[in-house]
Amino acid sequence: MEKTVYSYIKAMRDIIVENKDFLTQLDAEIGDADHGTNMARGFNAVVEKLSEEDLDLKNVLKKAGMGLISSVGGASGPLYGTMFLKAANVAVDNTMDPNVLCQMFKAALDGVKERGKATKGEKTIIDAMEPAYEAFVEVIDSGGSVQQALEKALEAAKEGVEYTKTIIATKGRASYLGERSIGHQDPGATSFTLLLESILKNYMK
Amino acid sequence: MEKTVYSYIKAMRDIIVENKDFLTQLDAEIGDADHGTNMARGFNAVVEKLSEEDLDLKNVLKKAGMGLISSVGGASGPLYGTMFLKAANVAVDNTMDPNVLCQMFKAALDGVKERGKATKGEKTIIDAMEPAYEAFVEVIDSGGSVQQALEKALEAAKEGVEYTKTIIATKGRASYLGERSIGHQDPGATSFTLLLESILKNYMK
Amino acid sequence: MKKLINNPENAVNEMLEGFVKAYPQYVKRLEDLNVIVRSNPKTGKVALVSGGGSGHEPAHAGYVGEGMLDAAVAGEVFTSPTPDQVYEAIKAVDNGKGVLLIIKNYTGDIMNFEMASDMAKDEGIEVEQVVVNDDVAVEDSTYTTGRRGIAGTIFVHKIAGAKAEMGGSLQEVKNVAEKVIKNVKSMGMALTSCTLPAVGKPSFTLGDNEMEIGIGIHGEPGTHRDEIKPADEIVDELLNKIFDNLKLDSGDEVAVMVNGMGATPLMELNIANSRINDVIVNKGIKIVRTYIGNYMTSLDMAGFSITLLKLDDELKELLLYKSNTPALVQF
Amino acid sequence: MKKLINNPENAVNEMLEGFVKAYPQYVKRLEDLNVIVRSNPKTGKVALVSGGGSGHEPAHAGYVGEGMLDAAVAGEVFTSPTPDQVYEAIKAVDNGKGVLLIIKNYTGDIMNFEMASDMAKDEGIEVEQVVVNDDVAVEDSTYTTGRRGIAGTIFVHKIAGAKAEMGGSLQEVKNVAEKVIKNVKSMGMALTSCTLPAVGKPSFTLGDNEMEIGIGIHGEPGTHRDEIKPADEIVDELLNKIFDNLKLDSGDEVAVMVNGMGATPLMELNIANSRINDVIVNKGIKIVRTYIGNYMTSLDMAGFSITLLKLDDELKELLLYKSNTPALVQF
Numbered sequence A, B: 001m002e003k004t005v006y007s008y009i010k011a012m013r014d015i016i017v018e019n020k021d022f023l024t025q026l027d028a029e030i031g032d033a034d035h036g037t038n039m040a041r042g043f044n045a046v047v048e049k050l051s052e053e054d055l056d057l058k059n060v061l062k063k064a065g066m067g068l069i070s071s072v073g074g075a076s077g078p079l080y081g082t083m084f085l086k087a088a089n090v091a092v093d094n095t096m097d098p099n100v101l102c103q104m105f106k107a108a109l110d111g112v113k114e115r116g117k118a119t120k121g122e123k124t125i126i127d128a129m130e131p132a133y134e135a136f137v138e139v140i141d142s143g144g145s146v147q148q149a150l151e152k153a154l155e156a157a158k159e160g161v162e163y164t165k166t167i168i169a170t171k172g173r174a175s176y177l178g179e180r181s182i183g184h185q186d187p188g189a190t191s192f193t194l195l196l197e198s199i200l201k202n203y204m205k
Numbered sequence C, D: 001m002k003k004l005i006n007n008p009e010n011a012v013n014e015m016l017e018g019f020v021k022a023y024p025q026y027v028k029r030l031e032d033l034n035v036i037v038r039s040n041p042k043t044g045k046v047a048l049v050s051g052g053g054s055g056h057e058p059a060h061a062g063y064v065g066e067g068m069l070d071a072a073v074a075g076e077v078f079t080s081p082t083p084d085q086v087y088e089a090i091k092a093v094d095n096g097k098g099v100l101l102i103i104k105n106y107t108g109d110i111m112n113f114e115m116a117s118d119m120a121k122d123e124g125i126e127v128e129q130v131v132v133n134d135d136v137a138v139e140d141s142t143y144t145t146g147r148r149g150i151a152g153t154i155f156v157h158k159i160a161g162a163k164a165e166m167g168g169s170l171q172e173v174k175n176v177a178e179k180v181i182k183n184v185k186s187m188g189m190a191l192t193s194c195t196l197p198a199v200g201k202p203s204f205t206l207g208d209n210e211m212e213i214g215i216g217i218h219g220e221p222g223t224h225r226d227e228i229k230p231a232d233e234i235v236d237e238l239l240n241k242i243f244d245n246l247k248l249d250s251g252d253e254v255a256v257m258v259n260g261m262g263a264t265p266l267m268e269l270n271i272a273n274s275r276i277n278d279v280i281v282n283k284g285i286k287i288v289r290t291y292i293g294n295y296m297t298s299l300d301m302a303g304f305s306i307t308l309l310k311l312d313d314e315l316k317e318l319l320l321y322k323s324n325t326p327a328l329v330q331f
């Protein structure tokens, strides 16, 4: 990674803002029609708080996590906020060692699971994030590059999103729908996948 | 007139019920969308109170007037109620003398004018009723038949309705519209004209 | 038409039933009549009777109770009640001190209430009346029926009601009601039409981007249509028209009502009030009390009206007097 | 979208501004925060904090005042407030007797309030919480998030608020709040969707002849769609579901809330109440008090919910206790 962590956060903001209406539309179908608005508000606030000069990985991730927590609200705020905070905790300065990245990914995943008390199969962020993490680690462990790992992770996340169409929601707003949530993809799993996509794109730039 | 007064009231009810939505639509355009509902409720109530055996002209007209007053409400209730009550006052038993009819018509007109404090040109019932009365009297005074008088009266009333399209309302709900009331025919003038039409038709039956 | 009703013809009756069942502590219904009276009437006072067409809920039955009305008469939807109903209301609440009728300025209301008043006077009951005409959207002229009565009517109920509760004579209660009427001005607008249950379709249609300025509370058209503007601009337009008609100087005191037409979210009324408050306060005028909510509605119309009441010491004291009714509790 | 707003992004802020400008006698806003607190706080009592997404007005800020809440925290529309805001609310109202958080059962609300609670506890403030889950439209199961919190929340505010005002300890206030939660059940339906200001189009679409049964207060879909039926049949359907979940016997006492979703005319709520009242009374159940109006709304949604609260002597006394807040005055 030669890009600044700031450039990654900006790429995330851009992809979320671009897909704001799409995410909201997904949420309207099974939830309360605010996921796109929430995420866009949050990432806009985070980017506003940061500047190009913020180079310290740990610090930027922490700021981003705090920023998301204090500007998103709803279910996604604490979850995405925790994701960044937990990753920050295990980040080692500006080391981009693939193994550290794996640890950060794991810490983030565990943080989200702990905060939301959800496991795979409940139609949440986890359904994209957990397979993405597993794919990422597998590539790294078998000696693949970070780019390869990101590519596989994104693929797995996208499959996870597809999977959310087939299951009943038992967490979050959509859980109240029961069977009627089947057939609709999960907004949070989708936004997570978009974030991953923006990371990969920025990485390859 | 060989028909019972009851048959006339029923004919009035029928024409009003038939034109209920039309009258309401006219009122929606410049007023509060209730004229058809009001008139239909009133004439239905009046017919329900009367029976075929009610033959006494004065009494039936009085009952009808009271019935309209206590079931129509709004502006049209007191006005149409007064119309019938005042006609009843000067009705002479079951005399169908054309001159008595003229007097009844005049009493009715004066009653409405007094109750509503309106004069011609204010986009009200009066704009149909006054010309109708004048035409009626003219025919009778010049020796015409009651049927001829009713025909001319109906013609004049219809012209009156047309006239109401060209003027600004200054009485009733539509008065609040100012210039915007131009181009719309007055619901009350229309309902009066319908009543007259039903009288003529029943007379000729 | 999407309405939570059973049968349009029975809507007013069922509404009154549901209302008295909800509030036995406040009200009861006179048998076989569309008349709501206090369940624990206070005797030895001037009685206040108001009413009008239905569809303006909580007006008028919601204001029957301590410190406000003694009886409310409900007509059919948007249709003045008939004289016999008003007459029964007058008879039911008169206790020798006389009755004040509070009428909104519509031809039908005036005719029906006056006929009832004549009937009651024939029976020896002392009856006076006032006519509320607060809507400045309508031009005032001696050649027309004059201005409509809209949400400002609630202030007449509140203040005349307090005066009566405090023991004012019929003339005193009437005088203070007329003082309110002289000092209260309102203007409204609509974003959507209302739909009468008996009609089943909207009384008028507005484009997706249109609003009606100066709307009446019966869906009767207002002064003009316009493109929808930001709330602040709409507020300014309505307030300007009100200020044109109500002389207010720096240091004056007012009461404010921001009235929803029935389908307007409270969020939007609050947003409007933010601007209303700023404009008034910036003129050096003091707001003694603000009322935000659905006080005089128009069925399922979206829109709102602003009412300003200029206060003097007497009006202020009476406005702040205790009231305890289904729709307005204040202490 | 037809809304009386200026800018969707500023809607919540302007709403709160308009609200505090209207009710200085009751409330003030904490600087730079979306937190509403009493303007004349009472000290020496347990403090109650509630809140949630905006769009449910008058909830929750309308219930800040004597006998109910001490603070309300407003999130963005339909979005739980963030932990820092809730934390500031807790800090602002704690006066040494501890703070009870009243949370509606949504994942987001619970996470954000709990994070705030942790922050406050770290500062040595005693914080307890209760979670309201009155919506019987949703199946209750240990595998899911459980039931949603809707209009029954107002009864928790009212009764826990009274207990706190009377000097109850934090544990006592929490206990009585939990007793309310155990005994309060609700269910709602919608005739039309709501439209979020930031979205600009309806969250869902219903056919001209369709209704959504079991709707949530965020426009989140309910249990099923159906053809519109007469009000009485809709009432029966909702009530049956409530009775399935709340054991009530002849002789029991209840409080009833008939809650409008924001765009429902009061006329229709009254019509619904006529049936509601009949069904309950016919079961030999006594209605202690009925509340009809817009208590927990969903922006501009047309529809309503029914809430029944089973009372015992303690709950009854607290329900009837005086309250004086912008949205609920009772004495």
Ligand SMILES: Nc1ncnc2c1ncn2[C@@H]1O[C@H](COP(=O)(O)OP(=O)(O)O)[C@@H](O)[C@H]1O
Pocket (backbone or CB within 6 Å): A027, A031, A032, A034, A035, A036, A038, A039, A073, A074, A075, A076, A077, A079, A112, A115, A116, A117, A118, A123, A124, A125, A126, A171, A172, A173, A186, A187, A188, A189, D078, D079, D080, D107, D108, D109
């Ligand atoms: N317990 C949970 N664990 C993980 N993700 C969750 C959980 N609850 C909800 N989510 C995610 O949050 C998304 C909704 O976020 P958002 O719409 O912003 O918040 P809210 O549901 O409060 O309106 C859901 O699509 C889901 O992916």
Ligand SMILES: Nc1ncnc2c1ncn2[C@@H]1O[C@H](COP(=O)(O)OP(=O)(O)O)[C@@H](O)[C@H]1O
Pocket (backbone or CB within 6 Å): B027, B031, B032, B034, B035, B036, B038, B039, B073, B074, B075, B076, B077, B079, B112, B115, B116, B117, B118, B123, B124, B125, B126, B171, B172, B173, B186, B187, B188, B189, C078, C079, C080, C107, C108, C109
């Ligand atoms: N002062 C008046 N004199 C004569 N007719 C009147 C007067 N005011 C109103 N009208 C008539 O009443 C009609 C409206 O009646 P209706 O809609 O039933 O009552 P409302 O106006 O109270 O809703 C008007 O079209 C008009 O013809």
Ligand SMILES: [Mg+2]
Pocket (backbone or CB within 6 Å): A027, A031, A032, A033, A034, A035, A074, A173
């Ligand atoms: Mg959402």
Ligand SMILES: [Mg+2]
Pocket (backbone or CB within 6 Å): B027, B031, B032, B033, B034, B035, B074, B173
């Ligand atoms: Mg009319």
Ligand SMILES: [Mg+2]
Pocket (backbone or CB within 6 Å): B032, B034, B074, B075, C053, C077, C078, C079, C080, C108
């Ligand atoms: Mg009318």
Ligand SMILES: [Mg+2]
Pocket (backbone or CB within 6 Å): A032, A034, A074, A075, D053, D077, D078, D079, D080, D108
């Ligand atoms: Mg939300």
